[in-house]
Amino acid sequence: MGAPAGFDTWTQAQRDAWAAEGARAYGEREAKRAAENERRRAEIFAEQEQRVKASWPAPKPIESSLPAVARLDADLLPEAIRDYVLDVADRQQAPPDFAAIAAICGLASIIGNAARVRPKQHDDWEVVPNLWGAIIGRPSAMKSPAMRSALAPVYALQDALRKEWEAAQREADIEDALSDLDAADARKKAAKAIKAGDREEAKRLIAEHSKDDEEEAPCPRLIVNDASVEKLGELLNENPRGLLLIRDELPGFLARMESEEYQSERAFYLEAFNGDGAFTYDRIGRGTIHIASATLSMIGGVQPARIAPLVKGAITGERDDGLIQRLQLVVWPDDLSSWTWTDRSPGALARERYDQAFRDLHDFANGCAEPAVFGFTAKAQDIFRLWMTELQREARSGKLPSALESHLLKMPKTVASLALLFHLVDGGHDAIGAEATGRALDFAEYLRSHARRLYSAGAVAVENGAKLIVERRAQLPEPFTARDVQRKAWAGIADRDSVGAAIDLLLEGGYCREAPVPTSTAGGRPTTSYIWHPQLKVEG
Structure with a gap:
């Protein structure tokens, strides 16, 4: 805007007043323009927000794909252990699956390779009834307490064996001391015989009281928790019937097997699952150790979040050698929907029958100089044959995920082992009958539902x-x-x-x-x- 007429004749004060008025008017115009621009920007932003919301549908719910699992039917368990398994579950307010699986793995370890089953009548295929199990549950789901209660008879048997060994060692020490006295006396008599010129008599006296270089008998074991594969091999040679590996947190063991550094150990455990194979390893320092019977049962607890990475390797093929699939007795029950304060003593009769079942199997195994081999009755054989035929058809149909297919193809050993264990716990001593076989097949169907949940762990x-x-x-x-x-x-x-x-x-x-x-x-x-x-x- 130009200067007004007569501007040259204005005083300085008039000129300053005119400039201030112009500046004020200019500021008002700019403020109005800025406000209009801001209003327009807000309108545009609101329109954009509306368009974004219209083009961006509501998020879809993230639903769990964890499949349903079958509940444990207690009637599938042998009567001798059934009541105590339910007793433990009730007192601990935990799913009965935990104690049931731990009990079965414990019983399997007691038998070890003292007994075998021939699933076919004429073939020489034999199954050692060692079993690998895992109980999956959230933290504080009472996995470890359930395992401890279920495996108490195995610990008790091991304690009894250790006490017997200690008593035998004390007796052996006394005998050694007496032998030393006898040897000292014999040496005196031999010296006299030498002086008398009777060398043969001296030799007889020394030979009669010389001690053999016998190695001290090792303390017998039933359980191992954390041992190197070399030490485990030595323990298996000392306890050729087999051992039970117990891990409160199984993922630590399985994760170690994933490491390249421990691939030789992984190979050993893959062999130990079969229960009837030998294994030889060579180590500097320890030399060559040959394990005549690598028989190992296994039980441990797993948290859901920690099993997923391990299952992933089996699903993707990164670790597709069947280690995870060997955990045939895996259970992943639903969390209990309610909790009740329970404070009572364990059922005395149920506990005694439960403990006796373990003692009876232990006595049976001790009485087997050679592995006892069991077959099926004709009816049980037909039941098993039909089931295995259908299983093989399904597994080889190409319709199942490869990891689940591999799991199912290992189930014949599991079913044969369960049938033998149920038969022995029920007091059977001859061929395995249709009742034990039928229960084993029903139990396998229950396990199968949990296997489906296991292999969905990656997606979950x-x-x-x-x-x-x-x-x-x-x-x-x-x-x-x-x-x-x-x-x-x-x-x-x-x-x-x-x-x-x-x-x-x-x-x-x-x-x-x-x-x-x-x-x-x-x-x-x-x-x-x-x-x-x-x-x-x-x-x-």
Whole structure:
């Protein structure tokens, strides 16, 4: 705006007043313009938000794909152990599956390779009834207490064997001391015989009282918890009927088997599952150790979050040698929906019958100089034949996931072992009958439902990881990257693969979208970042 007429004749004060008025008017105009622009920007942003919401459907619920499992029918258990298994479950307010599986694995270890079953009438195929089991449950689900209660008779038998050995060692020490006295006396008499010129008499006296270089008898064992494969081999040679490996947390053992450093140990355990094979290893320092009978039963507890990475290797083929599939007695029961304060003594009669079942099997095994071989009765043989034929057809149909297929193809050993164990616990001494075989097959069907849940653990872990990211999204920047999530090291999603799988599921469910960062002036591949669904931003 130009100067007004007569501006040259204005005083300085008039000129300053005119400039101030112009500045004020200009400020008002600019303020109005800025306000209008801000209003327009708000309208545009609101319109964009509406378009985004309209184009971004509500997130789909992340539903668990964990399949249902069969509940344990207590009637499938031998009567001698049934009541105590239920008693433990009631007092501990835990699923009865935990104590049942631990009990069966414990019984299998007591028999070891003292007995075998021939599933076919004419073939020489023999099955050693050692079994591997795992009980899966959340932390504090009473897995370890259930195992301890169920395996108490095995610990008691081991304690009794140790006390007998200690008593025998004390007696042997006394005999050694007396032998030393006899030898000293014999040496005196031999010296006199030498002086008398009777050398032959002196030789007779010394030979009569010389001690053989006998090795001290090792303390017998039934249980091992954590031993190197070399030490375990020595223990198996000292206890040729077999041992029971007990681990409160089985994933530690299984994760160790995943390491390249322990592949020779993995090979040993793969062989020990069969129960009837030999194994030889050579080590500097220990030399060559030959294990005539590598017979090992196994039981341990597992948390759901820790089993998923182990199952993943079997599913993807990364570790497809069948180690996980050898855990044939895996149970993953549902959590109990209610809890009741229970404070009572264990059922005395149930406990005594339970303990006696273990003692009877131990006495039976001790009485077997050679492995006792059992077959099926004609009716039981037909039942087993029909079942195995159907199983093989299904497993080889190509319709099952490879990991589950491998698991099912190992079930004939499991069923034959269960039939023999049920038969022996029921007091059988001749051919395995149809009743024990039928119960074994029903028990296998129950186990199969839990195997399906086991091999779905990989998918469930991804779902749980995705849910965790959504729940803790406020701890992440906006936008966030996979690296941001991985740095948090949240349970179950601490590695790149698990984080990537969880984010992929969130993308699929509409919880977030990619928001690629433009390439910088320095070039290079842009980092993919993600933005949350607008609804989640409001909720967060």
